[in-house]
Amino acid sequence: MIKPVRWPVGLILPLGLALGWEAAVALHWGNGRLLPPPSRVLATLAELYRTGDLIGHIQATLQRVALGFLLGVAAGTVLGAVSGYWALARRLIDPTLQALRNIPSIAWVPMFILWFGIFEASKVILIAVGVFFPIYLALTAAILSVDRKLVEVGRIFRFSHGEMIVRVLLPAALPSYVTALRAGLGLGWMFVVAAEFMGAEQGLGFLLVDGQQTGRPAVILASITAFAVLGKLTDWLLASVAARFLCWEDGFKPVE
Amino acid sequence: MLDIKDVSKRYPNGVPALDGVGLTVAPGEFLVIVGGSGCGKSTLLRLIAGLDRATAGTVALDGTPVTAPRPEIGKVFQEPRLMPWLTIDQNVAFGIRHLPAAERRTRVSEALARVGLASHAGHWPRELSGGQAQRVALARALVGRPEVLLLDEPFSALDALTRTDLEEHLLDLWAFDRPTMVLVTHDIEEALFLADRIVVMHPGPGRIVTKLVPPLPRPRDRAGADFHTWKYRLLVELDQATRRLPGDEAFPAAAI
Numbered sequence: 001m002i003k004p005v006r007w008p009v010g011l012i013l014p015l016g017l018a019l020g021w022e023a024a025v026a027l028h029w030g031n032g033r034l035l036p037p038p039s040r041v042l043a044t045l046a047e048l049y050r051t052g053d054l055i056g057h058i059q060a061t062l063q064r065v066a067l068g069f070l071l072g073v074a075a076g077t078v079l080g081a082v083s084g085y086w087a088l089a090r091r092l093i094d095p096t097l098q099a100l101r102n103i104p105s106i107a108w109v110p111m112f113i114l115w116f117g118i119f120e121a122s123k124v125i126l127i128a129v130g131v132f133f134p135i136y137l138a139l140t141a142a143i144l145s146v147d148r149k150l151v152e153v154g155r156i157f158r159f160s161h162g163e164m165i166v167r168v169l170l171p172a173a174l175p176s177y178v179t180a181l182r183a184g185l186g187l188g189w190m191f192v193v194a195a196e197f198m199g200a201e202q203g204l205g206f207l208l209v210d211g212q213q214t215g216r217p218a219v220i221l222a223s224i225t226a227f228a229v230l231g232k233l234t235d236w237l238l239a240s241v242a243a244r245f246l247c248w249e250d251g252f253k254p255v256e
Numbered sequence: 257m258l259d260i261k262d263v264s265k266r267y268p269n270g271v272p273a274l275d276g277v278g279l280t281v282a283p284g285e286f287l288v289i290v291g292g293s294g295c296g297k298s299t300l301l302r303l304i305a306g307l308d309r310a311t312a313g314t315v316a317l318d319g320t321p322v323t324a325p326r327p328e329i330g331k332v333f334q335e336p337r338l339m340p341w342l343t344i345d346q347n348v349a350f351g352i353r354h355l356p357a358a359e360r361r362t363r364v365s366e367a368l369a370r371v372g373l374a375s376h377a378g379h380w381p382r383e384l385s386g387g388q389a390q391r392v393a394l395a396r397a398l399v400g401r402p403e404v405l406l407l408d409e410p411f412s413a414l415d416a417l418t419r420t421d422l423e424e425h426l427l428d429l430w431a432f433d434r435p436t437m438v439l440v441t442h443d444i445e446e447a448l449f450l451a452d453r454i455v456v457m458h459p460g461p462g463r464i465v466t467k468l469v470p471p472l473p474r475p476r477d478r479a480g481a482d483f484h485t486w487k488y489r490l491l492v493e494l495d496q497a498t499r500r501l502p503g504d505e506a507f508p509a510a511a512i
Contacts, residue, residue, distance in 0.1 A: 157351035
């Protein structure tokens with residue numbers, strides 16, 4: 001069977017905007033000093049890549065996001081599952097967590113620096129906090145809305161608490177959970193910038209600050225571009241891994 | 257031997273659902289409980305399954321009281337209640353996780369063959385018709401070889417043709433290893449086609465009013481004269497439940 005060609009129509013918008021801006025600067029409609037054209041941004045990226053700086057920055061940032069994301073997901077999953085399954089646990093921990101959720105996470109930065117120092121630990125923990133809440137919130141809500149009728153089938157087969165969670169509740173909650181993971185990952189990318197603003201020697205967030213302090217908008221845009229590409233790539237990776245586990249879904253399929 | 261002694265059930269909101277129900281079901285017997293909506297027949301079945309507890313009285317299987325779901329008691333619900341994230345064979349194996357893998361595989365393929373769905377093993381529930389899905393639910397309940405199989409209006413959501421087909425199929429499955437069957441229905445013809453013995457329940461609060469043993473030889477002929485005579489008798493029994501006192505007509509036709 002020949003697979004029908006799916007045109008990457010999603011590229012039209014970013015490429016169109018980039019080409020438009022490039023043309024505007026080339027035609028002297030704008031001077032491009034504060035908003036450098038894509039060719040200059042790409043040249044800056046190439047230069048950063050050539051010196052090896054770019055890879056170093058990306059590695060540092062990626063590592064922080066990955067660690068923070070994993071920690072946040074682990075904590076959010078465990079507490080979300082517990083809070084969704086046991087009413088007593090929910091009554092115990094949920095009010096506190098909901099109160100904590102409403103604190104802007106950036107407000108923790110001074111505290112985290114005092115507690116965990118200026119280096120990696122405080123950054124990773126800040127990211128983990130950002131990732132934790134959407135996952136906790138979505139998983140609790142998803143478990144509470146699992147069809148009672150499916151849970152009853154588990155009861156008929158005398159499932160233990162653990163089996164009920166692993167074999168009925170978590171799979172049923174999976175579609176919402178995946179959406180929460182993607183939202184959490186997005187927040188992770190957001191919080192890594194905040195974390196790197198609070199003092200880092202390496203990382204894409206550091207590159208942003210560096211570009212600002214040395215008055216090089218092309219460097220700032222190069223860093224922003226790298227964020228956009230990496231964020232999109234990791235989200236795509238997460239979504240395509242998740243799609244394998246969600247192939248059973250019987251949802252609305254929009255027409256092409 | 258299934259022994260239901262003087263069972264009463266009051267819902268948490270105080271409404272009495274069952275009042276002093278007594279019933280004994282012999283091993284291998286096919287018992288059908290007939291009644292209109294709200295007569296407590298499904299509630300009674302939930303008590304036998306161990307999904308709910310009686311307010312007063314006892315349900316016992318082979319001398320031991322049923323206080324929670326038991327491995328000897330299987331249940332088929334009105335809806336198939338298949339796990340949408342499991343394939344058909346995984347759904348059938350849902351309740352026999354304690355068996356060794358090889359035994360599980362043999363039993364699942366046997367059960368699927370018996371309900372005529374061997375070729376659908378790897379399919380998803382969403383790919384099945386309503387009748388096929390309910391057959392998978394039957395296979396899932398039978399694969400653990402229960403002593404007692406409870407069926408709560410299992411065919412009421414199906415079209416008439418599929419329903420008669422599945423009724424015949426159910427008799428075949430019953431003949432195979434003769435579990436005790438307790439089937440709840442509001443369909444008189446279904447009751448007469450299947451039952452060794454028929455119990456009629458009336459609402460307000462739910463109670464047993466008649467126990468009948470239709471002397472119809474198997475295989476039963478739905479078009480036969482005896483079948484019709486008995487259908488009429490059952491209709492009269494049921495009608496008394498809904499007949500209103502003079503002056504209390506639900507539809508004052510004269511006023512229209």
